[in-house]
Amino acid sequence: MIVDDYKRALDKALDTMYTGEDRLSEAVRYALTGGKRLRGVLALISGRDVKSACAVEMVHAFSLIHDDLPCMDNDDFRRGKPSCHKQYGEALALLAGDLLLAEALGIEPGLAVSAGEIIYGQSLDMEFEKAETVTEKELLDMYSLKTASLFQAACAASETPGKRTQEMFYGHNFGMAFQITDDLLDYKTEKVGKKTLPLIIGEEAARAKAAEYVNKAARTAEKLENGKLLKELAQELIDRSK
């Protein structure tokens, strides 16, 4: 299947990118290994080259490393293994994230806007944890920044303005659906204070919302190149939350 081929191409490129024997390269290599490569695969399907799709995955890896740090979400595990700071210490993990961000934007400067949105979205997410109540709109706006933004940027591969807008619309809706289905997977075990859509509007309403975003993405996909594949990928998200 073509998605697996795309994933393999990304794995190969990313796994052999940081070959240095120093500890920082080792930490970056560790953080880049594993994961579904969903953003990178979407980037490739949308027409980006491997290097550009790698930059998307590098921005994603940066955000995971920093989000996992003790002062942030304090997650000990990531991609089925100890998170970067558990394996290499906080200092090296912090620097590994910094390096991935810097080098990703060196490859693909157009990702800087999305990187800024991810960072701002993470600051809102942490603010919401301390807030007593958060509205559905506030939460979805945060999801748009923290999660959907990079999917949107990944898909925005075309240089033709009209087509690019369609790609962005697909990516945005895909990303929103992705975040909500992610919420549905583990919202019952989220840490105290963490705000998620199912927590705020209930599980069934959240499931309906995810389906709404999937449908928007699927309808947009029809107009795009590789539309059939993009449509399938969006529709598969629904199964994810079951």
Added chain:
Amino acid sequence: MIVDDYKRALDKALDTMYTGEDRLSEAVRYALTGGKRLRGVLALISGRDVKSACAVEMVHAFSLIHDDLPCMDNDDFRRGKPSCHKQYGEALALLAGDLLLAEALGIEPGLAVSAGEIIYGQSLDMEFEKAETVTEKELLDMYSLKTASLFQAACAASETPGKRTQEMFYGHNFGMAFQITDDLLDYKTEKVGKKTLPLIIGEEAARAKAAEYVNKAARTAEKLENGKLLKELAQELIDRSK
């Protein structure tokens, strides 16, 4: 004096860049306030526009915020006030640094190489702290990455290759002299384990080394536009260490 004018132009641009009322914008604004703006001033003198020189200062501010964090150098004070994480907490400080890096590279993607070098240099600096011995060569190589790299990038404003090389040579030597004179200012009060040039080769030899770099920078300055000013700025570094 023209240097003061340049500094004022940078202060004005940087101080009014992040106007958001959210906590993240506040933390970024806080971290961007103060400082000598030496890198930005050199960038302006070398011919960069204000926006590009601001990007240089933003990369510098990013590195200061992250270097000051408890897991790194753990510095409570910066630019005569509490460091960013002392004022806003570690999470916001981390994100403020991330945002500055992302947005700086969005403005000036060419700074990505230098940003990577700064990050790698910081990882070496921390490694050296734990090392029993570090050679002069190893230390100077680390200074080249951690400090001189951004001065070099700041000065590399020309699009004419030959001229650009001269600018980079000036910036590199200026940056090396800057780091050593910085060492000389406070090496006696550095934390245990921290490796600095005066510690390794002695105060007098370090002073001579700084003068050597200053002379190289000053001689190169003569060939550049605004050479008189660049020469003066390099020579002023010597007084800094007294």
